[in-house]
Amino acid sequence: MDYHLQTQAVHAGRDDLRELGVHAPPLDLSTTHPVRSLASGRDCIDRLAEGAADAESAIYSRLHNQTVHRYEVAFASMEDADGGIAFASGMAAITGVLQALRVRDMEEGRVRNHVIAVRPIYGCTDHLLSCGLLGFEVDWVEPDQIAATVTEQTALVVIETPANPTLHLVDIADVVRQAGDVPVMVDNTFATPVLQAPLALGATFSVHSGTKYLGGHGDVLSGLVATDATWAARIRQVRILTGANLHPMAAYLLHRSLPTLPLRVIKAQENAIELVDKMAGHPAITEVYFPGFGDSDPTDIVGRQMKGPGSVIAFEMKEGFDAAAKVMLATELFLPAVSLGATDSLIEHPAGLTHRIVSEDGLGSGGITEGLLRIAVGIEYTDDLWTDLKKALDQV
Ligand SMILES: Cc1ncc(COP(=O)(O)O)c(C=O)c1O
Structure with missing residues (x-):
């Protein structure tokens, strides 16, 4: 959509509603979905397993859900991204990005175990990176030390700006320049797409705890990743296998909150x-x-x-x-x-x-x-x- 952000917030992800003859996005709670034929069912599963955003049949709601998808389209449009991927929480979204790095490793037949991150950062993100649960070793550096810390093994640079809790600011374009070919993940939770557009500055991932401003009313836990088409497909593959999906009811509430x-x-x-x-x-x-x-x-x-x-x-x-x-x-x-x-x-x-x-x-x-x-x-x-x-x- 080529509209101002305020217009996108109201209209994005609602393209099919007129055709459906409804005003509000329908809430699809089905966990399973009929297939037209065995051939089409097989085709849908193959498409979704490869990370496609949509298929003729959703098959099973861990693979796809139309209510969640509508919100993902709306969110991606707000972040000016090819793809938006919704998770059950912000931590699940961040974990999804870290696991998608493994998908790339498998595609390329090599392993990169090094992450560079800047403090402060949300406490659980700090702990997730520090504790080694996902097999990454982290170097905590000042923003101007990133270029000097990048190695052949570096899989990701992680920043949060404004940072939780001190509101410390990091220059995204400068971090992207220092990172070179290494993808940069920006936690955009505090700024929201209303105030900051990390992808336009060269970041690969803009992640959110949707539990915060995107939900906006303190009643929905959620996480979002905005990224390019290739990474979006990898992240969807991760979500299908690990199952940290956003519930359709949560997606419905998030979509309802977006216009405001x-x-x-x-x-x-x-x-x-x-x-x-x-x-x-x-x-x-x-x-x-x-x-x-x-x-x-x-x-x-x-x-x-x-x-x-x-x-x-x-x-x-x-x-x-x-x-x-x-x-x-x-x-x-x-x-x-x-x-x-x-x-x-x-x-x-x-x-x-x-x-x-x-x-x-x-x-x-x-x-x-x-x-x-x-x-x-x-x-x-x-x-x-x-x-x-x-x-x-x-x-x-
Ligand atoms: C900046 C930031 N990122 C990520 C998270 C994690 O999000 P969630 O609690 O939705 O898992 C939080 C939670 O407070 C946060 O403040």
Whole structure:
């Protein structure tokens, strides 16, 4: 579709609805599907097993589901990608990309076991890479050390920007340049396709926890990968074999949330921009981290790479852990809970919760201290949010 993102959000993935004579996308809950003939059934299975996006019969819902497919088409259109592949969670999507690297290894008859990654990054992604479960060895480096770290064995470069939880920014185009032939995976969860387009900057994979802004209402776990046609086929092959599929009901909810994604992202961002200045002036806070705020963005990534800073803010409490623990439970509107990207505002303690699984080293190099809090700003009325947060901050 050649429309503005806001129009795509409303219309993408709905091309067949007029023909079907319906307004809302149908929810197909069938786990199995009739075949027209044995020959056509065999043909469909072959196509889907090779990673095709669609076939005449879905055969079995681990191979294909039309409700999920419609959302994948819509998501891919938002990311300007050939293919969108939906998973049961963000972690399943990230795992799907790592396993697709093995599919390529098998095709090419060689093994690459090395991954380069930049911290900070979401706690479970950090742990998945560090613990060696999938057989990769990871080098954690600063963004400017990537070129020097690439070897013949490097399968993937992993970055998250803005990064969870410190909102640290990474220059995607520069990472792609340093990576050379090595594919780059960008976790685009915090920015969403509304604010950032990693594939247009040369990244191979843009991955999301769809549980966040894409779902947008805190009621659907999901993960998405946007990529080119070749990698999309490999990732679908992985999904068919490993079965980490997105449930059709979840896809239905994600598709229902898509038209309001730009509105929600922009309104939450407006709220966050207003809060940041007020927070920076509060005596209980020593540091506020927000893309483009203060001296956080010397190369103007916000504006060049991102259309705006988004709506997650991290901040350092002057009195450290005790103050952070107190503030987290002293708000009324901000719910003390992990996650982000819902319509309501949340507050959490990264070192104790989202990043608890990260090693001491990882916490240290990622700048994740005991006094750090993270808020995910929602779409409530701005003044109410500040009144609530200020009341909590005033208590310490
Ligand atoms: C940036 C980021 N990536 C990936 C994930 C994992 O997503 P999920 O919880 O949907 O598996 C999260 C979860 O918080 C996240 O914040």
